[in-house]
Amino acid sequence: MGQMPPEVIYSVAGYLAKCDVCHVHFSPFDWERRQGLLGIHSLRDFAERVINFSSLYQARRFLQTTTAKTVICVSDAVANDTQQENQSLQILVLPNSFDPMRFHAGVKAEHREQMRLGLGYQEPDQVFVFVSTGHYRRKGFFLALEAIKKLHLSFPEIRLLVVGGTQERLGSLKEQIGQSYDWLKFTGSVPDVENYFAAADAFLFPSYSEAFALVEVEAAACGLPLFLTPHHGSEMILEDGVNGRFVGFDVDSICQVLRAFMQKEWVPQSGIHLKKALDVNAYADRLTSILLHAASSKKEARCAV
Numbered sequence: 001m002g003q004m005p006p007e008v009i010y011s012v013a014g015y016l017a018k019c020d021v022c023h024v025h026f027s028p029f030d031w032e033r034r035q036g037l038l039g040i041h042s043l044r045d046f047a048e049r050v051i052n053f054s055s056l057y058q059a060r061r062f063l064q065t066t067t068a069k070t071v072i073c074v075s076d077a078v079a080n081d082t083q084q085e086n087q088s089l090q091i092l093v094l095p096n097s098f099d100p101m102r103f104h105a106g107v108k109a110e111h112r113e114q115m116r117l118g119l120g121y122q123e124p125d126q127v128f129v130f131v132s133t134g135h136y137r138r139k140g141f142f143l144a145l146e147a148i149k150k151l152h153l154s155f156p157e158i159r160l161l162v163v164g165g166t167q168e169r170l171g172s173l174k175e176q177i178g179q180s181y182d183w184l185k186f187t188g189s190v191p192d193v194e195n196y197f198a199a200a201d202a203f204l205f206p207s208y209s210e211a212f213a214l215v216e217v218e219a220a221a222c223g224l225p226l227f228l229t230p231h232h233g234s235e236m237i238l239e240d241g242v243n244g245r246f247v248g249f250d251v252d253s254i255c256q257v258l259r260a261f262m263q264k265e266w267v268p269q270s271g272i273h274l275k276k277a278l279d280v281n282a283y284a285d286r287l288t289s290i291l292l293h294a295a296s297s298k299k300e301a302r303c304a305v
Helices: 028-038 043-065 076-085 106-119 141-152 167-177 193-199 214-221 251-262 280-304
Strands: 010-012 021-024 070-073 091-093 126-131 158-163 184-188 202-205 226-228 244-246
Touching: 021 076, 021 280, 028 043, 028 076, 043 076, 070 076, 070 280, 076 091, 106 193, 126 141, 126 193, 126 214, 141 158, 141 202, 141 251, 158 193, 167 184, 193 214, 202 214, 202 251, 214 226, 226 251, 244 251
Parallel strands: 010 021, 021 070, 070 091, 126 158, 126 202, 158 184, 202 226, 226 244
Antiparallel strands: none
16 A cells, blocks of 8 residues: 655755745845855855855745745744745744743742852842853854943943853854953853853843844843844844843944943833743644644645545
8 A cells, every 4th residue: 555645744944845834944044144244254254155155045946946835934034034035925923932941030039149159240240141052253242242341341340141152162262352351251051041041130142143042032031131133033022122122233332222221221121021932832832733724724635636
């Protein structure tokens, strides 16, 4: 007997064009625009530019030829980029999910004092946390570094806590920085990033390009005010003036916004504001519903033939 055809074929965009549902997790179109802003300063930058040109070609070919009846995008901005490449695509937005058992308001009360003591922070210290396992230039680390360095002249209590990264990568990063600062601390890779959120006073992430940065939702779920550039996905997370502020892609703009926060000219609203974020259960329910609907539609189409 021949094999029964699958009820639904699901693919991550770029792999299998002949599918019923495809999932778009990244926008190479946005990354190309941002690479233009960043420029080419090293062989690695050049290699990334070449690789992305290839990704652009593959993405455009996939989106023009896919048979998917439903295209899932991780953010409104990624959906917009995807739709521009093929107006006929039926697009749904499904943001990535976070774990509410780990990331919640109670983390601060439970871990803040112990974590700050272990990290060497004093009560007056104002700690901005930046989280990344790599891609520091794209993630805006150097923007964050230069902004905090500049602000430290006026606010000696300001601190930058950098969470994540292998020792090898951080060693290379420290060589690029060229000197150590008493307000800058690296933790390396950690299994409990939520506890480091508890030690911080705000989340600073001036990334040039994302699709939907889950770490931003996790920080917001722990009650941290967000300071984000208007990169893809941030529109799903940040309510400007409520749970954070947008900053520009330049040091002076970041300093201006952070200075208002340091001087309490702007104060985030109390409570947890997650905007369009989904927890793991809501995400599973939504994805299941999408796949079941795709399977049902495919079955009806076969029966109609």
